[in-house]
Amino acid sequence: MTLLDVHGLTVRTADGRPLVSNLSFTVAGGERLGLIGESGSGKSLTTLAVLGLLPEGMSATGSVVLAGTQILGAREKELTAVRGRDAAVVFQEPLTALDPLMRVGRQVAGPLARRTGLKGGRLRAATLDALAQVRLPDPERIARAFPHEISGGQRQRVALAAALACEPALLIADEPTTALDVSVQAEMLGLIDTLVREREMAVLFVSHDLAVVAKVTDRILVMKDGRAVEEGTVRDVVVAPRQEYTRNLVASARTLESALDLRSAP
Amino acid sequence: MTPTDLLARPAEPATGRRSRRRSATLVLGCVLTGLVALLAVVSFLWLPYSPDDTSGGRLAGPGDGHLLGTDKLGRDLLTQLMTGARIAFGAGLGSVSVAALVGVTLGVLAAFAQGWLDDTLSAFLDILIAFPTLLLAMLVVAARSATLGSAVLAIGLAQSAVVARLVRILVKRVLTQDYITAARTSGTSWPRTVAGHVLPNIWPTLVVNLALQFGLAVLAEASLSYLGLGAPPPNASWGRLLQEAQATFTTAPAGALAPGILLVLLVIGVNLIADGLRDVLDPAGRGRRT
Numbered sequence: 001m002t003l004l005d006v007h008g009l010t011v012r013t014a015d016g017r018p019l020v021s022n023l024s025f026t027v028a029g030g031e032r033l034g035l036i037g038e039s040g041s042g043k044s045l046t047t048l049a050v051l052g053l054l055p056e057g058m059s060a061t062g063s064v065v066l067a068g069t070q071i072l073g074a075r076e077k078e079l080t081a082v083r084g085r086d087a088a089v090v091f092q093e094p095l096t097a098l099d100p101l102m103r104v105g106r107q108v109a110g111p112l113a114r115r116t117g118l119k120g121g122r123l124r125a126a127t128l129d130a131l132a133q134v135r136l137p138d139p140e141r142i143a144r145a146f147p148h149e150i151s152g153g154q155r156q157r158v159a160l161a162a163a164l165a166c167e168p169a170l171l172i173a174d175e176p177t178t179a180l181d182v183s184v185q186a187e188m189l190g191l192i193d194t195l196v197r198e199r200e201m202a203v204l205f206v207s208h209d210l211a212v213v214a215k216v217t218d219r220i221l222v223m224k225d226g227r228a229v230e231e232g233t234v235r236d237v238v239v240a241p242r243q244e245y246t247r248n249l250v251a252s253a254r255t256l257e258s259a260l261d262l263r264s265a266p
Numbered sequence: 267m268t269p270t271d272l273l274a275r276p277a278e279p280a281t282g283r284r285s286r287r288r289s290a291t292l293v294l295g296c297v298l299t300g301l302v303a304l305l306a307v308v309s310f311l312w313l314p315y316s317p318d319d320t321s322g323g324r325l326a327g328p329g330d331g332h333l334l335g336t337d338k339l340g341r342d343l344l345t346q347l348m349t350g351a352r353i354a355f356g357a358g359l360g361s362v363s364v365a366a367l368v369g370v371t372l373g374v375l376a377a378f379a380q381g382w383l384d385d386t387l388s389a390f391l392d393i394l395i396a397f398p399t400l401l402l403a404m405l406v407v408a409a410r411s412a413t414l415g416s417a418v419l420a421i422g423l424a425q426s427a428v429v430a431r432l433v434r435i436l437v438k439r440v441l442t443q444d445y446i447t448a449a450r451t452s453g454t455s456w457p458r459t460v461a462g463h464v465l466p467n468i469w470p471t472l473v474v475n476l477a478l479q480f481g482l483a484v485l486a487e488a489s490l491s492y493l494g495l496g497a498p499p500p501n502a503s504w505g506r507l508l509q510e511a512q513a514t515f516t517t518a519p520a521g522a523l524a525p526g527i528l529l530v531l532l533v534i535g536v537n538l539i540a541d542g543l544r545d546v547l548d549p550a551g552r553g554r555r556t
Contacts, residue, residue: 051451080453080455083451084452088452088453089448096445097444097445099449099462101466110452114452114453114454159448162448
């Protein structure tokens, strides 16, 4: 069953310059699609367009159907219902994506309360449970902390917990590991992988890093200058890239990898 | 926040010293304001004389049963100052409440308005701000009647334009933040986003501005009363006390000095509070930058 169907999506700035052109892709329920491309290729705009959250002045044409709801042109009320329930997002920079003046626990409790209707002590217990599920040590302490009082990796786990608290059918991860240390990155990827598998969620994983995307997704869509240049299974794209751009992408990922191998060799 | 910011941030002890020095401003402000507030509070429980008791000698100097002397009608000056403190606080709190209520509402609306509505609202606010507060207040008082209520309403409305413009800018800035987008992606409705994320994040800046507006409102009310447009006699607004004592300043200076000094103490007090609040609520200690 198709969960997300993007067809002919074009996003334009206020002066009519297209940033995303005629983009089409689908994500089935439980499927994992990687959206890959360099910065400025329109990946992040695509994720925002999927939730009807384009920045002021930008307009989208085409069709975005998320869990049966046409997002483009939908009324605010419909959109609010769809967001969180059908899709939730983990952003790149967890420090700015969390409210600096709100305790971390409340930021997870908010969406949790909206979905479950829990209150008081039971909501608190559910919040601590949600924090524990993303492997945060000492959830009691973390829940009381403000975002700046915990580490970057912990913040991103909180952001993940807040997104998962919505139990969305589709988790959109927009460069969720880019702002993290390499060692924390691997843990984060593993965590997303496990939690999403347990919940049988679909994932739209956005990244500029082919190696990262290849680890957690089944299929890859390569974007360049707002257009899809190549689409296929991870294996196809990595082993036999058809486009020049993708070949360069794969080659540079390989170069980096072998450089790392050389350095780590004794 | 980038790693360089963390490096550039002063070490813990320095931050501690800073906040202590800064909260000293807040404490001093609270003490000054508190002294005047005490006068107002005590006035409800006890007054040296009844406000309309004219039994004292005319323009008597300090002492002889009247701590600060009497006015030209023989009323006790301390009694007048104490009831005047009520009026000063009433005017300040009342005006700021009006300014906060109207200003925040208008400001949030203006921040969300788009296109011509935003332009119209902004232009309207700019025009309103271009008028001096006192002139606007005089217009309102002239249209209604010279009561404390009119003065408070007039000052509050004039100030709400300033508050609204500030709130509009603050809200617009907060709305561009990632955590607002993040809250929206998880299905938070606009009203909840504003109440839960936008208002708390503009609050530190707003509360400092409201404290400043309080001081300005007290001054504005005193000015209106001085002009005879504030609380009507026999209410002893400090502004009216000043005006009445003006003619006899050379023979009985206490009548003008005392309300003048109280006015200065209160206004300096709330300004120090505003200053102290700005530093205490400042992001530095909480890892937040605005």
